[in-house]
Amino acid sequence: MSEPPSVPPTGGPEPSNQSYPPPQPGYGPGYPPPPHPGYGYPPSQPAPGQYPPGQYPTGQYAAGPPPGSPYPPNDPTKLDFGKAFSWSWDRFRDNLWPMLLPGILMFVAVLVFGGLMIPAGIWAFSNLETTTDAYGYSTTTGSVNAGGLLLMVLLGILLTIALIYLYMAVYAGSIRTVNGEPVTNRTFLTTIRFWPLLGTMILVGIVVTIGLILCIIPGLIAMVLLQFAPFFVVDRKMGPIAAMSASSQLVRQRVGDSVLVFIAIYGINYLGQALLYIGSIFTMPFTALLHAYSYRRMSGAPIAYDTAVQPGWPTTPPGAAPQYGAQYPPNPPYPPQNPPQQYGPGSYGPPS
Structure with a gap:
């Protein structure tokens, strides 16, 4: 009895009592090799801002390509x-x-109160008299005017x-x-959470002062570590x-x-202060913006007019007025917890 042919017949109908399996993938021309276990393609991710409610990318592909990938990692908190x-x-x-107004008012306040403190000081110490004897020793006599001293302290x-x-x-x-939010003349003239922010600035000042007394270096370290504290308060x-x-x-x-x-x-x-403090009128609001941008970027929170946002966060729409402290978790890092409600394609806010 002869062996069945190893290939299908070249002519005529195929015999009904014989079947020939197709070539195995990876073992014949035109077939790619099978993927190695554990090296499959990563799952596709939806575009930023289009994740299902309550779902955000997780795992190694949320923060960027896997290790060894030829593509650079996408770190949304990198400044x-x-x-x-x-x-x-x-x-x-x-x-x-609007951004120059605070600096102008500061300069005016220094001129006014400083100008008033000069005559108050003269009044406070006008009763003092200094005499020098034949040997060159100086002696101050008289009394301090309490009214002038009190006025000077009050000013x-x-x-x-x-x-x-x-x-x-x-x-x-x-x-x-x-x-x-729209910038008006009041934007940089009104505070948010005055007392907590004042307490924070006082505590930071005390810590930094103690550090500066302890060989300066600890104070500089404290200034760097605590530089974003006011932003967390606000x-x-x-x-x-x-x-x-x-x-x-x-x-x-x-x-x-x-x-x-x-x-x-x-x-x-420092450059602004070196220009007779007039330069601070310009440098103070600019550096505040730079500081706020850096704080938001490094904490992974959204920034208006900026396209480099953390995956899942849309760009903050101009004109928005969010409730401070309600958008983000209380401790870093700050991944988004709940996506903003989307009322229409590309819009965030109630329909008009």
């Missing part, structure tokens, strides 16, 4: 200094007058309060700007201690970017 400066300059240029307190208030208003204005509704802790944690996650931001901001402000 691009060129983009940060460009964004800050565009916002400053487009809203020049100093009022000046300090005015400067602190305006400085806090600049923090609030920068957060309003990164939220995409933007996340945190208390002073929680905001200082959150700032320290964020800086430790982004040490290099945080140090560069600190150097850039203090360097620019």
Whole structure:
């Protein structure tokens, strides 16, 4: 009995009592080799902002390509200094007058209160008389005028309060700007959460002062670690201690970017102060915008007028007025928790 042919007959109908299996994939021409177990293609991801409600990308493909991929990783919290400066300059240029108001008022306050403190000081110490004897020793006699001294102290307190208030208003204005709210004359003149922010600034000042007394270096480290604390108070509704802790944690996650931001901001402000303090009128709002942008970028939160957002977050629409502290989780890192409700294609907000 002969063996069945190894290939189908070349002519005539195929015998009904014989079947020939197709060539196995990967073992014949025109067939790709089978994928190795564990090296399949990654699951496809929907476009940013189009994830199903309550679902966001997770796993290795959410943060970027897998290790060893020829494509660079997509880290939404990495700070691009060129983009940060460009964004800050565009916002400053487009809203020049409202952003210059706090600096102008600070300069006027220094002139007025400082000018009044000079005659108050003269009045306070006008009764003092200094005499020098034949041997060159000086002796001061007389009494300090209590009324003049009290006036001088009062003027100093009022000046300090005015400067602190305006400085806090600049923090609030920068957060309003990164939220995409319309910039008006009130934007950089009104504060958000005045007392918690004041308490935070006092605590930060105490910690930094103690650090500077301890050989300066600890003070500089504290300034870097706590630089974002006011933003956490204004933007996340945190208390002073929680905001200082959150700032320290964020800086430790982004040490290099945080140090560069600190150097850039203090360097620019120093140049403004070197120009008879008049330059601070311009540098203070610009550096506040740069600081707020850096804080939002490194924490992974959305930024108005900026396209480099964290996956799942749409760009904050201009004109929005969010409730501060309601958008983001309380501690870094800040992945989105609940996607904004989308009422129409590409729009975020109730239908008009």
